[in-house]
Amino acid sequence: MPTPPDILSRPRLSLGLEGSANKLGIGVIQHTPNQPPEILSNIRDTFVSPPGTGFLPKDTAAHHRRIFVLVALKALRAANITTSQIDCISYTRGPGMGAPLTSVAIGARTLSLLWNKPLVGVNHCVGHIEMGRCITGASNPIVLYVSGGNTQVIAYSSNRYRIFGETLDIAVGNCLDRFARTLNISNDPAPGYNIEQLAKAAFHSNPADISHKSPKTREPLLLDLPYAVKGMDCSFSGILASADILASQLYVAAKKQKQKNTDEDANPKFTPADLCFSLQETVFAMLVEITERAMAHVGTSQVLIVGGVGCNERLQEMMGTMASSRGGSVYATDERFCIDNGIMIAHAGLLAYETGFETPLEDATVTQRFRTDEVFVKWRDD
Amino acid sequence: MATAESTGTEADEQRQHQQQQPQTSSYPLPAILTYPASAPPHLVAQGAEGRVYKTTYLVPDLQCAFKYRPPKPYRHPILDQRLTRQRILAEARVLVKCRQEGVPVPAVYGLDENVGWLAMEWIEGEPVRAKLNQWLSSRAGEDVESNQKLIDLMVKVGDVVGLLHKHGIVHGDLTTSNLMLRPSSKMGASEVKSDTDTLLDGDIAVIDFGLASQATQVEDRAVDLYVLERAFASTHPRAESLFDQWLLSGYKSSFKQAPVVLKRLEEVRMRGRKRSMLG
CATH class of the missing domain: 3.30.200.20 (Phosphorylase Kinase; domain 1)
Structure with a gap:
């Protein structure tokens, strides 16, 4: 089904299906000639695992399968469109967790056959970047893409989003999420969010209260954690291990206190809030540093933060300080677009579809490994 | 005092600097x-x-x-x-x-x-990044991969990186911005400012050791090369293909333990996350 040449002269709609991790997101976007893209609906449902645990692929996939139809219906109703108006069905081809990706791809292929619509397989990271550019209006920024599965510093050059720096082991979001597990913090709405609240609590006289009601009189303790930057790359697993060791000191002390054989001096002088604060300060300083290095190298002063960790206000604040000292500014979006969503897939898919790109049904597979720089960005000509 | 005795041209230069003061004084x-x-x-x-x-x-x-x-x-x-x-x-x-x-x-x-x-x-000259881009744009559309000037430059760069590693130094941030191309002592003053042909002439000097360390591990050396390779790929995609053949041959010529490092480089390349596992 080749793209009709007149497609660019009329409004067109794309349905986006995203499920590469624990969120199922479905949304509808409309591109109209000479107008900014319009978001008709953006529905998301998150699979939340109990405190102390992560989301397993099989459980997450089951969640996506269970609610796929429900979320899709909600998205179509909210957009107030009929299926015949849709031009293409965009879905996440990768990267991500295999099982959840597969469940959503099955949904995408089913809808494609049911409604006789072309499919567009989208790279998840490119989806984030394009949505971020679209929302913030940043034309050619350095992109810091930080989430539970990815940590990359990206710059656009001749039709590719090129990766300047990335993590050498785990993603920064994974580091934060796993540390939340160590501290047995709730995963609702997101472990990283709760770490952020606890880190803020380190400034309050009662650092255990994440509602921040006590007066802001405390000076948080910065604990010594490794600082692992290699060129424009960084590493987080050693930091997580060190933070875990410090956390275990707290755990041991708490246990001893229960047994009433406490020796006052043996108690660590820090609180879980201090640990969260130190972890955030360290890993975000690393991220800002590698972003700044990429900016200096490319010679740009715009930064765009995308991905789930991009919601973190401390990261946005640090990045903003850095960018303004370079005479630039930081572009960030809120949780609707930072956290995985269907609309970004719809948007990136539609951009590709408008250039004549389609994924034939027999190739509409998924892949866990799909690098950002593998995508040929035909829709940009700068 | 320097300022009191400065000649006319120096004073001009200072005035120029002062014009840029708003930027620096902030x-x-x-x-x-x-x-x-x-x-x-x-x-x-x-x-x-x-x-x-x-x-x-x-x-x-x-x-x-x-x-x-x-x-x-x-x-x-x-x-x-x-x-x-x-x-x-x-x-x-x-x-x-x-x-x-x-x-x-x-x-x-x-x-x-x-x-x-x-x-x-103070190192005279310009960064390789600027010179190379200038040179590449003067040869837009041309096939540069077999150009002797470019090959010579790549060999020179590899040679200097090999020398660093040989003496137990790892740079940590090897990009073409951190490699200076300074007018070689052999060059006459008149030659320096001629056409684009001589753009790539000169001697390499390495600057910005802000992330350098004294390390002799194969791993660190391989990562050093990997950073440089990616810098070439991202800022001079057209010269990327010469990295393997020429830059690394310069590296081998100045550093005896190069083969071990190059073997590790293969592994480091594979290690980037989400790299396609095909082939």
Whole structure:
């Protein structure tokens, strides 16, 4: 089904299906000639695992399968469109967790056959970047893409989003999420969010209260954690291990206190809030540093933060300080677009579809490994 | 005093610097640069790590590159102080060592690790990045892969990197911005400013050892090469293909243990996350 040449002269709609991790997101976007893209609906449902645990692929996939139809219906109703108006069905081809990706791809292929619509397989990271550019209006920024599965510093050059720096082991979001597990913090709405609240609590006289009601009189303790930057790359697993060791000191002390054989001096002088604060300060300083290095190298002063960790206000604040000292500014979006969503897939898919790109049904597979720089960005000509 | 005796051209130059003052003066200068004895500092680069000023050191005709690592306001002050101190000291130690071993790097004139500055020899010329891009754009559309000038440059770069590694130094941030192409001593003054053909002539000098370390691990050396490879791929995609063949051959010629490092480089390349596992 080749793209009709007149497609660019009329409004067109794309349905986006995203499920590469624990969120199922479905949304509808409309591109109209000479107008900014319009978001008709953006529905998301998150699979939340109990405190102390992560989301397993099989459980997450089951969640996506269970609610796929429900979320899709909600998205179509909210957009107030009929299926015949849709031009293409965009879905996440990768990267991500295999099982959840597969469940959503099955949904995408089913809808494609049911409604006789072309499919567009989208790279998840490119989806984030394009949505971020679209929302913030940043034309050619350095992109810091930080989430539970990815940590990359990206710059656009001749039709590719090129990766300047990335993590050498785990993603920064994974580091934060796993540390939340160590501290047995709730995963609702997101472990990283709760770490952020606890880190803020380190400034309050009662650092255990994440509602921040006590007066802001405390000076948080910065604990010594490794600082692992290699060129424009960084590493987080050693930091997580060190933070875990410090956390275990707290755990041991708490246990001893229960047994009433406490020796006052043996108690660590820090609180879980201090640990969260130190972890955030360290890993975000690393991220800002590698972003700044990429900016200096490319010679740009715009930064765009995308991905789930991009919601973190401390990261946005640090990045903003850095960018303004370079005479630039930081572009960030809120949780609707930072956290995985269907609309970004719809948007990136539609951009590709408008250039004549389609994924034939027999190739509409998924892949866990799909690098950002593998995508040929035909829709940009700068 | 330098300023009192300055000639007309120098005064002009100073006026030009003063015109750029709005940009530079918005940053507080370290105290040493505010003394009247040093030539007015001229901000030449704002890197990620800090700022490099062109000024003079001790005597008015000793040009110097003055690297200042200002406090990073985004970073926690304790973390910031720790990193700045460590990095200034590490950089100076590495530069001194390179100098002793004959690796082409700027000489160290002085430093203060608590304030965060390091004064170094001024290297003439331009970064390879600028020269190479200029040269590539003058040959737009041409097949440059078998061009002898470009090959020579790649070999020269590889040779210098090999020399660094040979003497137990790992640069940590090898990009084409951190490689200077300085007019070689053989070149006459008239030759320097001729057409695009001579753009790639000159000697390589390595600068910005802000992330360097004294390391002899195969891993660190391989990562060093990998960073450089990616810098080529991202800023000069057209010259990327010459990396394997020519730059690495220069590397092998100056560094005996190169084969082990190149083997590890293969592994490092595979290690980037989400890299396609095909083939």
